[in-house]
Amino acid sequence: MNRASVLLVGFVVTLGSACAMKHEQVPLPEGRACPAPDAPEAATDVSLAWYSPIRSGDQKALGKWCTTVGPAVVDSLPTGRSRGWQAGDSLAVVTWNLHGGAGDLLDFIDVELGLSCDERSATPESLSFNFVLLIQEAFRRSEAVPAVADGSTVPPPLKEKPRSGPRADIAEVARRCGLSLFYVPSMRNGREEYEGGREDRGNAILSTLTLSDFIAIELPFEAQRRVAVAATVHNSRRDSLRVVSLHLDVASSLLRLLATGNSTRQRQGLAIEDALLEIELARAGVADSSYEARCYPYCSNEVTPRFNASTMAGGDFNTWSVHETVIKHFYREFPESPPHDGLATRGAYPTDFLFFRRGYEGEVSLVPDSYRLVEGSYHSDHKARIVWLR
């Protein structure tokens, strides 16, 4: 082999190794102001902690998208008087991609969870159980969503099939049902006004319980800005359950797909795992994030660290197979997750999952065999998944 060939070998090996893109997350101590800091609608969300990719290229792209959406909504207290999550009570956790205004969330809450959200009679206190809804593609209509010029950072609105009934945004649903709400927009829902108001869309958490410890996790930029949201609920024994609503990208561009080896969802999923690790270490007051520090002394096995709070992470992973890399990683990081039942949630594809890991303190656990698919789609393009804890 001549010298040119040796150089080419070096070139191809370098090319192969150079395309690994970082997924690590870092906290943003100053928070994140969306829209732009100098915009009249801007408000730095001081009540929530932000985590963002360590890679500057990601942060630059995410910053552009951030300027087009309104601020987060943090409403920690349910207005309905829930009796709280008492010892021995069950807690339902649901994950569902609403597809904007297509999914009829009011009807879903009424039929599947037994809470009628009539304007005059939202009565969570009458429920025999509490629930947490992990919502993706929720939309919010508000004057706080800024007017923007046309551009690539403004995606088109979601294509919703017309349906009967009100098209209530996520804040309206929370108000009418008396639920606590944590909503962080990821992107605009189109540039134009819709029914007289500008809209953005993103992930949300709704609950009959009080929410606390609000966290927004900006995922590495692949195709669109994605922000996973996390909050914590407690039972009467003060056991903590961190709940996470997430939505991964479908695919990046063909060029990026080839250059990175199709790492889109893998990279975003690893980023969420990394952020959750940083969060748990920060809450535990551990400054050293080395493997030894995070593992000692609460490792359930050689690789999975044990944390104080139990965690339920659910969302739309946009996977076409239950065997995808990101799902394998999540099953490893969340060892007490319910096994997959082989059923699809969007068309023929298993896109939506719930993952669980127990904290080393507390007694929150899954109700055996309670993980199931909700049969009706309630006009969304996804079916929901539900699991019960106690």
Added chain:
Amino acid sequence: MRFPNTIRATAALATTLALAAGSARAQEGSDLARVGGGALGLYSGAVLGTVGSLIPCSQTYAGARCVRGVGVLGGLTGLTAGVYLGDLDEDAVVDAYRGAGYGLLIGSAAGLVLKEVVERYNWADVAATGLVGAAIGSSAKGAAIGLAAGTVVGLGLYWAIPSFDMPNAVGVAVMGMALGGISSWVVRSVEADQTNLTAQPVVVSYRIAL
């Protein structure tokens, strides 16, 4: 933090230059034919290895790392076969470049169609489709045979195994195309080697006759 982007941009530029230089010089002499064959084999093998492993590797724990590994392996195979081919048969290298050119045109045309019908399919994607077309075109015969075989195997598994879904069948078909394309580089260099070997006895017998 721009280091990886810089490497990627440099790599893309170097590949393009190597392809162009190889194309222009392949006919000038055996050394340059070796470089030209090696550059095209490297490029074609790396791209085909990457494309062929996308779906199978996406179902492994290693994921993208697996794709990159197969891409490097494909590139090294193509490089070795391409250098060997350039050493033995300059015309075959020229033919491979001609095929890559046709592939580039066909791929780019397909990319333009996709740009019209697929949301968020941008100009960079059109260029990427053209470059994938060039990689396939440089080993078109093997890629076509591999695709046909992969399609048959994929559909067979799809019908025979209930848990083997359609995306997996597509993955097997694409993997077949990639394997066929990379194999065709090896096959052509082996064929060139055998042609050279079979030519020698003829020369010897001619001398004896004299």
